[in-house]
């Protein structure tokens with residue numbers, strides 16, 4: 001069956017969504033910097049270290065097998081569920097120690113679709129309040145954009161799977 005393509009997903013909103021990960025990453029660092037200069041006691045510097053290291057930890061650990069997916073593509077409850085069972089992660093054991101898992105979970109939840117300031121509402125469209133999709137590729141947002149792409153494109157050797165965003169998209 002062919003998927004319906006809801007008109008409410010504007011191309012503009014979607015483009016914004018893809019750029020969001022980077023925009024937010026820059027914002028976190030900027031905020032941390034301004035705190036550091038405003039706070040002469042030195043606490044600000046600790047904040048800089050904490051803000052960057054959570055993101056770096058996420059990039060390193062969650063980018064080991066696939067790209068580090070931008071947190072804005074799933075609601076906080078999805079990230080909670082994903083980080084809550086890393087031992088059984090899509091057929092792989094992606095488990096990490098407690099402290100690392102906690103830092104990553106907090107980073108992902110703080111920057112999630114329902115928490116990140118300015119995240120387009122379309123990212124959450126069609127996801128019920130009790131639903132916590134474990135895949136970006138299962139969300140109505142993602143499916144509506146990619147619904148017209150034939151399966152044969154996803155199975156090409158350079159793509160292999162829907163989850164391989166960078167098989168088709170360029171990271172910048």
Ligand code: HEC
Pocket residue numbers: 061062063064065066069082083086089090091092093094104134135136137138161162163164
């Ligand atoms: C040991 C390898 C490995 C590590 C480490 C890993 N993952 Fe995954 N992840 C996978 C596999 C395998 C899949 C399924 C890919 C597929 O279906 O093609 C996946 C899929 C996902 C998906 C769903 C992608 C989609 O289809 O929308 C998300 C979200 C995800 N991982 C998040 C994370 C997060 C967050 C971390 C870090 C805590 C992480 N992963 C670390 C192996 C890993």
Ligand code: HEC
Pocket residue numbers: 014015017018073136137145146149153154159161162163164165166167168169
């Ligand atoms: C088979 C190739 C392919 C894969 C894999 C793929 N995409 Fe796309 N994606 C496309 C194409 C083609 C479009 C443009 C669709 C259109 O405008 O009709 C697109 C559009 C988008 C858009 C809308 C903004 C834009 O750049 O046009 C977003 C956001 C997006 N994809 C995110 C993702 C994410 C996140 C993943 C991985 C979970 C992913 N895509 C995986 C092919 C792919």
